[in-house]
Structure formats: C-alpha cells, structure tokens
Amino acid sequence: xxxxxxxxxxxxxxxxxxxxxxxxxxxxxxxxxxxxxxxxxxxxxxxxxxxxxxxxxxxxxxxxxx
Numbered sequence: 001x002x003x004x005x006x007x008x009x010x011x012x013x014x015x016x017x018x019x020x021x022x023x024x025x026x027x028x029x030x031x032x033x034x035x036x037x038x039x040x041x042x043x044x045x046x047x048x049x050x051x052x053x054x055x056x057x058x059x060x061x062x063x064x065x066x
Contacts, residue, residue, distance in 0.1 A: 017051045017059070024063035038062055 018028060025041040038046045040062040048054060059065075 013052050014050070017054070021051070021059070021062060024065075026062045040064065 021028060021038065027039040029037040029039065031037055031047075035047055035049050036051070038044075038048065038051075040046075041064045044061050044064075046054070046058060046062065
C-alpha cells in the first residue's frame with residue numbers, strides 16, 4: 001500500500017491518481033452518468049465512478065507494474 005499512498009500527496013487525491021495513470025499510458029474516457037473507463041497500456045479495462053476507490057493492485061495492473 002505504500003506506493004498507493006504516495007499518489008495522494010495533496011488535497012486532491014483524484015487528480016494525483018489520474019495524473020499517475022495518464023503518465024503511465026492509461027487512457028481515461030469519461031462516460032455518461034459520471035463513470036470513467038480506464039484503458040490500460042496492454043489491454044486492462046476498468047470502470048469506476050471514483051478512482052480513489054481503486055485498489056493498489058488495480059492501479060499497478062493498469063500501469064503494467066504487476
């Protein structure tokens with residue numbers, strides 16, 4: 001969990017996580033109803049309403065760390 005908490009360094013953890021995902025090559029697509037689709041670099045796909053609820057393993061999977 002240590003790496004996950006480093007993304008939440010300021011008052012806007014959503015922005016920090018989104019920036020990390022984008023910097024890692026993840027595409028973030030806004031969908032109707034406030035949902036976002038996250039497309040990982042090598043085919044991982046996740047849907048969420050709030051990126052701050054993503055588990056560390058999901059962030060790593062999207063960023064191709066794990």
